[in-house]
Amino acid sequence: MKKIYFDYASTSPVDPLVIKAMEPYFSQAFGNPSSPHALGREANKALEESREKVARLIGAVPEEIIFNSGATEGNNHVLEEIIPSLKREANHVIVSSIEHHSVLEPIESLRAKGFNITFCPVDPEGLVNVDHLRKAMSEKTGFIAVMHASNEIGALQPIREIGQLARERKILFLADACQTIGHIPVNVKDFACDFLSFSAHKFYGPKGVGALYVRRGVNIAPYFRGGDQERGRRASTQNVAGAVGLAKALEIGHSQMGQEAAEQTKWRNRLLREVPKLIDGVKVNGHLTNRLPNNAHFSFDGLGSEALLMSLDMAGICASMGSACTSGAMEPSHVLRAIGLSDELAFGSLRISLGRWTTEEDIECLLKELPQIVRRIRI
Amino acid sequence: MKKIYFDYASTSPVDPLVIKAMEPYFSQAFGNPSSPHALGREANKALEESREKVARLIGAVPEEIIFNSGATEGNNHVLEEIIPSLKREANHVIVSSIEHHSVLEPIESLRAKGFNITFCPVDPEGLVNVDHLRKAMSEKTGFIAVMHASNEIGALQPIREIGQLARERKILFLADACQTIGHIPVNVKDFACDFLSFSAHKFYGPKGVGALYVRRGVNIAPYFRGGDQERGRRASTQNVAGAVGLAKALEIGHSQMGQEAAEQTKWRNRLLREVPKLIDGVKVNGHLTNRLPNNAHFSFDGLGSEALLMSLDMAGICASMGSACTSGAMEPSHVLRAIGLSDELAFGSLRISLGRWTTEEDIECLLKELPQIVRRIRI
Numbered sequence: 001m002k003k004i005y006f007d008y009a010s011t012s013p014v015d016p017l018v019i020k021a022m023e024p025y026f027s028q029a030f031g032n033p034s035s036p037h038a039l040g041r042e043a044n045k046a047l048e049e050s051r052e053k054v055a056r057l058i059g060a061v062p063e064e065i066i067f068n069s070g071a072t073e074g075n076n077h078v079l080e081e082i083i084p085s086l087k088r089e090a091n092h093v094i095v096s097s098i099e100h101h102s103v104l105e106p107i108e109s110l111r112a113k114g115f116n117i118t119f120c121p122v123d124p125e126g127l128v129n130v131d132h133l134r135k136a137m138s139e140k141t142g143f144i145a146v147m148h149a150s151n152e153i154g155a156l157q158p159i160r161e162i163g164q165l166a167r168e169r170k171i172l173f174l175a176d177a178c179q180t181i182g183h184i185p186v187n188v189k190d191f192a193c194d195f196l197s198f199s200a201h202k203f204y205g206p207k208g209v210g211a212l213y214v215r216r217g218v219n220i221a222p223y224f225r226g227g228d229q230e231r232g233r234r235a236s237t238q239n240v241a242g243a244v245g246l247a248k249a250l251e252i253g254h255s256q257m258g259q260e261a262a263e264q265t266k267w268r269n270r271l272l273r274e275v276p277k278l279i280d281g282v283k284v285n286g287h288l289t290n291r292l293p294n295n296a297h298f299s300f301d302g303l304g305s306e307a308l309l310m311s312l313d314m315a316g317i318c319a320s321m322g323s324a325c326t327s328g329a330m331e332p333s334h335v336l337r338a339i340g341l342s343d344e345l346a347f348g349s350l351r352i353s354l355g356r357w358t359t360e361e362d363i364e365c366l367l368k369e370l371p372q373i374v375r376r377i378r379i
Numbered sequence: 380m381k382k383i384y385f386d387y388a389s390t391s392p393v394d395p396l397v398i399k400a401m402e403p404y405f406s407q408a409f410g411n412p413s414s415p416h417a418l419g420r421e422a423n424k425a426l427e428e429s430r431e432k433v434a435r436l437i438g439a440v441p442e443e444i445i446f447n448s449g450a451t452e453g454n455n456h457v458l459e460e461i462i463p464s465l466k467r468e469a470n471h472v473i474v475s476s477i478e479h480h481s482v483l484e485p486i487e488s489l490r491a492k493g494f495n496i497t498f499c500p501v502d503p504e505g506l507v508n509v510d511h512l513r514k515a516m517s518e519k520t521g522f523i524a525v526m527h528a529s530n531e532i533g534a535l536q537p538i539r540e541i542g543q544l545a546r547e548r549k550i551l552f553l554a555d556a557c558q559t560i561g562h563i564p565v566n567v568k569d570f571a572c573d574f575l576s577f578s579a580h581k582f583y584g585p586k587g588v589g590a591l592y593v594r595r596g597v598n599i600a601p602y603f604r605g606g607d608q609e610r611g612r613r614a615s616t617q618n619v620a621g622a623v624g625l626a627k628a629l630e631i632g633h634s635q636m637g638q639e640a641a642e643q644t645k646w647r648n649r650l651l652r653e654v655p656k657l658i659d660g661v662k663v664n665g666h667l668t669n670r671l672p673n674n675a676h677f678s679f680d681g682l683g684s685e686a687l688l689m690s691l692d693m694a695g696i697c698a699s700m701g702s703a704c705t706s707g708a709m710e711p712s713h714v715l716r717a718i719g720l721s722d723e724l725a726f727g728s729l730r731i732s733l734g735r736w737t738t739e740e741d742i743e744c745l746l747k748e749l750p751q752i753v754r755r756i757r758i
Contacts (some may be wrong), residue, residue: 002419010414011616013403026393026585035389036688037697038382069448069587072603072615102614109604147740201616206405208448208587208618224451225488226481235481237390237580239587286427309415318416 004362006319008294008355009151009179014245015204020040021248022206022360025241033152033238034229043081043240050229050247057186057250058196066230067243068223070210071178072102074197075145077223077234078174079106082195083115083143085221086172090142092116093283095278096128096157097338100176103145104334116140126155126289126339147176148186150245150333152322152351153286154179154295163192172218178202179292182253184261194218200242204356205249256356264293264354267363271296271352278371283337283345297322299336299345308350311373317366320351383741385698387673387734388530390556393624394583394735400627401585404620412617413608422619431628436567436629437575439592445609446601446622448556449589451481452525453576456591456602456613457553458485461574462494462522464600465551467704469521471495475507475536475719479555482524483713495519504666505534505718513544520548521548526555528564531714531730532665532703533558533674542571551597557581561632563640573597579621583735584628588621635735643672643733646742650675650731657750660722664715673733676701678724679713681757687729690752696745 004269005013007284025046031039033047048062055062068074095107097119118136122128128146141149144166149156159175166173174195176184181196182203188196195211200206214220220233227235268291276282300308305321312319322333332346341349352366384392404425410418412426427441434441447453462485463470474486476498490496497515501507507525523545538554545552553574556565560575561582567575575592579585593599599612606614647670655661660680679687684700691698701712711725730758731745 005418007411007414007416007418008707010419011411013407013409016406019402019405023398026398027395028392030387030390030392033696035386035697037386037699038695039384039386040389049750069452069618070615072605075605076603076614100605102603107605112394188573190400199616206618206620207616208621224455225484226451226454226479235455235484236449237586239448241584241585242587243576313416316417318410318414318418320414320416334421357758362670 001316004016004317004365005357006317006352006354006362006366008358009202009351009353010320011201012204012209012355013357014206015252017203017252017316018245018249022241022245025244029240033240034227038235047238047240047243050243053247054211054250056256058181058213059189061216063231064188064213064216066212066214067238067246068210068212068234069208070199070201071100071176071197073223074210074212075100075102075174075176076106077220078195078197079103079110079145081221081223082172083110086142090140092118092138093139093143094118094120094133094136095145096120096122096147098122098126098150098152098335099145099147099224100151100178101278103147103174103176116275120146122155122338124340126150126153126285126335127155127290128162130158130161130165133162137165137169137171141171142159143172144317145174145176145177149179149292150286150335152333153297153339154289154292155286156180156292159191167192182250184257184293188213188215191280193322200246200249203249203253206242206245209239209246211246231269247277260356261293264358267354267358268296270295271366274367275370278367279374285339285341285349298350300348300350300374301345303348303374305347305349307377308348308373311377312369315373317369321349322351380695383744384694384736385731385733385741385745386695387737388581388730388732389699390580390586391583391734392736394628394631396631397584397628398626401620401624404623408619413606419697426617426619426622427614427731429622432626433590433629435446436633437560437592438568440595442610443567443592443595445591445612446625447589447591447594447613448553448587449578449580449736450479450576452602453589453591454479454481454553454555455485456599457574457576458489458524460481460600460602461551462489465521469519470516471500471519473497473512473515473520474524475499475501475526477501477505477529477531477714478524478526478556479530482555483551486559495741498523501534501676501717504669505529505532505664505714506666506669507536507541508543509537509540511539516544516548516550520550522551522553524553524555526557527570528558528671529665529714530558531712532718533671534665535559535669535671538570542626546571559746561629562674565594567594567607579625579628582628583631585621585624588618588625590625630736639735640672643737646733646737647672649742653746654749657746664718664720664728675731677729678720679727679753680724682727682753684726684728686756687727687752691748692755694752695749696748698730698734701730
């Protein structure tokens with residue numbers, strides 16, 4: 001059976017052009033970029049060209065880019081190396097209540113170690129209220145983390161205003177751009193962020209590689225120790241093919257961004273509009289317009305996500321409840337709780353995320369199947 | 380110009396069969412293994428089959444294998460999560476003085492935090508003396524790290540005896556198998572180790588992926604936090620293609636091990652025998668027989684490695700001083716110091732490491748070029 005993939009927010013296929021760009025770095029230009037010989041220099045050249053490309057596309061300079069294994073590492077790196085280094089008089093930290101677990105879990109350990117943490121709530125549409133955030137700030141605030149867009153409900157945060165607020169007060173600011181980079185504009189200067197984390201596999205690059213932007217002038221201790229790679233900020237032989245793939249994927253993303261975002265926005269709006277018409281007892285989650293172009297998120301009355309996803313799966317439709325990282329979880333999503341959903345509604349959720357290979361027919365098929373399936377389950 | 384590659388210990392080309400095995404997991408079976416839908420299950424199946432394969436090939440069970448980004452992560456993970464959790468009455472740690480920096484650097488930070496560390500010396504041939512190690516052990520020893528083989532001088536450590544000693548005393552034991560796995564037999568039961576770290580790119584797998592064996596019954600806190608992947612021991616979307624590639628590379632390594640090791644041993648012995656005959660003032664480093672099949676390591680009187688490597692490079696020969704991770708270093712190698720070499724000799728070192736695509740002609744070429752180059756530089 002042909003599969004219809006509506007889980008691009010969880011991971012995406014690698015673009016064939018990305019695979020092609022990576023290929024030479026597996027068996028031909030395979031050197032260790034730290035080796036001074038010809039094969040090492042060739043690998044290093046590819047690595048540094050990829051770094052330059054990534055830097056240019058996000059408004060950074062090359063030495064601000066650390067290649068790593070992905071955003072979980074990036075987020076952990078920033079939280080575990082930066083927060084403990086904050087001065088005593090600036091050890092208040094603010095994070096949005098809808099951050100990814102790779103931010104929230106390290107934050108919980110830091111809280112246990114005596115750091116003063118404020119979880120900034122979001123409004124019912126999933127947006128951080130900038131006034132609220134401003135009020136939460138104090139002279140002791142040293143660090144803020146707010147993601148660019150929610151991986152679950154797609155709400156696009158007022159990241160530029162938050163960055164501005166943080167910059168004016170000299171507060172370090174981490175923006176998790178996992179869901180946005182390669183899909184919509186992401187620029188570290190616009191964001192006024194000090195750290196930006198992302199993974200290649202969310203924008204048609206390979207799994208297992210990502211990057212962390214660290215603003216020039218901000219010192220960060222290495223997360224991996226034992227080698228001088230990445231200017232001493234991440235030991236370990238660099239994944240050259242992965243870095244080349246990440247850079248290529250970002251380049252393709254940028255070149256097709258306008259057109260893809262427009263098309264996905266059109267389909268997303270159709271879903272947000274038609275699903276509640278076709279099915280009773282549906283709530284659209286997240287903001288209607290301040291929203292990822294590719295995200296539609298619903299909660300259904302009287303219905304469990306598990307049964308819904310299983311039935312969709314049997315119809316060849318791959319979708320998700322919200323976050324693959326916690327898909328085995330028995331707890332309702334912290335994001336859906338944060339927007340005020342009841343546990344019952346939270347457990348009846350569906351995330352549809354679109355991507356480069358989504359077609360009009362896929363949307364038609366979903367709009368045909370979903371109402372039937374929901375009706376069947378609800379009986 | 381055709382390149383002759385003698386730097387397999389630094390990194391290796393990906394075997395074409397490994398690339399072939401990985402390919403379907405880039406764009407076809409590309410799902411997130413944590414996703415419950417068909418594409419996720421397909422990816423998860425490949426991941427778990429790879430885990431089973433790796434486990435079987437090293438004498439482990441699948442749940443003892445954590446896929447990660449490589450041995451630097453693995454070594455850091457063990458040192459930073461296990462040592463701080465040692466009970467006060469078992470906070471003495473022994474590491475060999477020739478460990479990789481990804482062991483030594485975290486150890487230095489732990490020492491600064493008050494852990495009691497003993498660096499176990501090696502004899503002039505680079506071997507840890509088991510009697511010496513036994514004497515260094517006390518009732519307070521809780522952890523030992525000894526690598527299976529030196530990445531620089533190739534000395535194969537008496538890992539089974541060390542493991543036995545540790546096991547009898549209930550001391551946790553980390554064996555870094557970066558240079559050996561896929562090349563010579565590595566079995567966690569034989570080694571009696573609690574942890575084993577390795578990277579795929581050292582045995583014809585891709586860069587950016589590795590695995591950490593953690594013996595069943597040993598609890599290790601996650602190094603990356605924020606997801607339940609790898610049984611809660613390593614958050615982050617798994618690199619499925621990478622894990623498949625690692626497992627395939629290990630499988631190929633095992634199937635060709637006897638023949639490859641025999642051939643490389645023959646060539647290695649020829650180099651160890653002939654280079655000192657062809658060139659005056661040469662010292663062979665490392666043990667002559669307790670040695671990696673693919674490693675030949677020399678120090679030359681009155682000669683700088685940099686000039687030597689550059690001249691070899693100009694002749695199309697890629698070789699190394701010892702470790703790519705520290706190739707920019709101005710300090711003499713800690714390994715060469717540990718075997719008692721003078722700084723002058725240490726700075727005149729050359730590591731020749733052989734691999735799957737080394738040919739008789741490559742060896743001939745080296746034996747022809749090296750004496751000429753050394754003579755030219757020494758003038």
